[in-house]
Amino acid sequence: MTVNNWKRNIVLFLSSQTISLFGSSLVQYAIMWHITLTTQSGIMMTLFILCGFIPTFILSPFAGVWADRFNRKWLIVLSDGMIATATLILAVVYLLGYEAIWLLFAMAAIRALGTGVQTPAVGAILPQIVPQDKLTKVNGINGTLQAVIMFVSPMVSAALLTKASIVSIFFIDVITAAIAILTLLLFFNIPAHEKASEKQATGYFSDLKEGLLYIKNHRFLKIFFLFFAVLFVLMAPAAFLTPLQVTRSFGDDVWRLTAIEIAFSIGMMAGGGLIASWGGFANKIRTIMLAGLVMGGCTLALGVVPVFWSYLVFMAIFGIAMPMFNTPSTVLLQEKVDENFMGRVFGVLGMISTSMMPVGMLIFGPLADAVRIEWLLAGTGFLLMLLAVLLGRNRVLLEAGRTEGQEAID
Structure with a gap:
């Protein structure tokens, strides 16, 4: 692969993924805000989150095999x-007047x-496209692009929700998905990786x-995945209950929900640019x-600040x-995992x-209807900081995280 080829391929790939993500983000925000504003219920938010995660959990290990x-x-x-087709069907059903929340x-x-x-598939294809010494920079740029989308899409989604129906957002998602698909089909050329080019001698379950x-x-992978499992549990309140917290504690104005997403996205853009240019510590x-320490500290702070502008x-x-957390984590897996197992490793990570x-x-969802969300954020924030310290002191992880030429951990 020549330098020009990989640069062309990564531009096309990231462009298609950014376009697709824009439409998906519009739909995600529209649905989440619709449920939040119409129900103001922690139980309903929990049901929505479960519907958005359980199918991925069931499919991820098999999808990891398919990616290999x-x-x-x-x-x-x-x-x-598949997503675009389902969204189109939903838009047509809504146009016909059937707008049940279960849809x-x-x-x-x-x-x-x-x-x-x-x-x-995305996690496994990047090392196939990008030279290893460029993975941190490319993943950082990808994180910045995602942050830009997260910055723009809530504003666009909110504007559309105030001027038009949710159906208009469904149709935009279909169009952006079609553009992304055509970009990959017509312009993105990359051969299948080695295992996909071979005749498969084993079955799905054998590969799994x-x-x-x-x-x-x-x-390294066992310990790394254990830390991630605990992290994802503790991140749930900050990831999913903050819109409900804002609605209850600061007001149910759409602009407030938009503001927290914009503030988070501006931060992600800055963080993505920082990790892409700096690259992080040698380890x-x-x-x-x-x-992790910063995320834990911020989670705790979100539970105690009384003023909305400080919250932002x-x-x-x-x-x-x-991005300072996600980029080195992703690159570490891309560097340490055999290419022929890359899809399955990312599949298991997705399952976790x-x-x-x-x-x-x-x-935490049912607890949010019984106790203040602020208490949940303060408690999980403290535990996240403790987890980050434990991760940073683990010798197996420190040894895996060091770059070539760096002295071994004593």
Whole structure:
């Protein structure tokens, strides 16, 4: 692969994913805000979150196998196509006047199935496109693009919701998905990876078992995934209950919900740019630990600040920390995992994230109707900081996180 080829491919790939993400974000915000503003219920928010995660959890291990067995570009195209088709059907049903809330839950589940297929394929295809020494920069740029979308889409979604119906947003999502699919089909050229090019001698379950054994035999992966499992449980209140908290504690104006998303997105843009230019500490685990401490501190702060503008400041700082955490974590896996197992490893990571966050919501969602969300944020924020310290002191992770040429951990 020449330098020009990989640069062309990554521009096309990130462009298509950004376009697709824009439409998906519009729908996600529209549905989430519609449920929040019309129900103001922690139980209903929990049901929505479960519908958006359980299908991904069920599908992720199989999707990881598919990402190793088949052409990853086609998996991304097919998953985008499935989501776009389901969104189009939902838009038509709404136009016919049937607007039951269960349809939004069903849409969340269908989108989760597409995400379950797409996520391991995207995570596995990047090392196939990008030279290893450029992975941190490219993942950082990707994080910045995602942050830009998160900055723009809530404003666009809110504007559309005040001027038009939710159906208009459904149609925009269909159009953006079609553009992304055509971009990949017509312009993005990349050969299938080695395992996908070979005749498959084993079945799905054999491949899945091989992937699980691969993780089991790598001490770094076992410990890393354990930390992530606990992290995802503790992140649930900050990730999903803050819109409900704002509605209850500061007011149910749409602009407030938009403001917290914009503040978070501005932070993510800054954090993505910072990690892309800086690259983080020489040992990636140090960068992950620092980001974890900041996220935990901000979660705690969101539970105690009494003024909305201060709330927005901590939400922005939280956003800065997110790419500082996600980028080195992703690059660490992309560097340490055998390419032929990449899809299955990212599939298992997806399974962990999509099982642990619903577990967190099953715990904290009902609690949000019984106790103040502020208390939940303060408590989980403290535990997140403690987890970050433990992660940063683990010798197995520190050894895995060091770059080539760096002295071994004593």
